[in-house]
Amino acid sequence: MTRFSPTDLSPEAKASRSVPNNPNPLCRDFQPKAEPSGFWCVNCNWNRPMHDDERTRQAIAAELDRLPAGGTPTP
Numbered sequence: 432m433t434r435f436s437p438t439d440l441s442p443e444a445k446a447s448r449s450v451p452n453n454p455n456p457l458c459r460d461f462q463p464k465a466e467p468s469g470f471w472c473v474n475c476n477w478n479r480p481m482h483d484d485e486r487t488r489q490a491i492a493a494e495l496d497r498l499p500a501g502g503t504p505t506p
C-alpha cells in the first residue's frame with residue numbers, strides 16, 4: 432500500500448514513512464538524548480526541529496491512528 436510518492440517530502444508523506452519505524456506521538460517537551468545523539472528526543476525519538484512543527488505533529492498523530500494497537504502495521 433503506497434499512499435505517497437517516495438519523493439513526496441510533505442509532512443504527511445514523511446510521517447507515513449517514519450511512523451512505522453517510530454510509533455510514538457511527537458511530544459511537546461523536547462529533551463535531548465545524551466551526546467552524540469542530542470539531535471533526537473529522549474521522550475519520543477523524533478528530531479528537534481519536528482517539535483516546532485504543528486503540521487508534522489498532526490501528521491504523525493494521524494498515522495498513529497492508522498496503525499493497529501501495538502504499532503506493527505499489517506503487510
Ligand SMILES: [Zn+2]
Pocket residue numbers: 457458459460461462472473474475476477482
Ligand atoms: Zn519529543
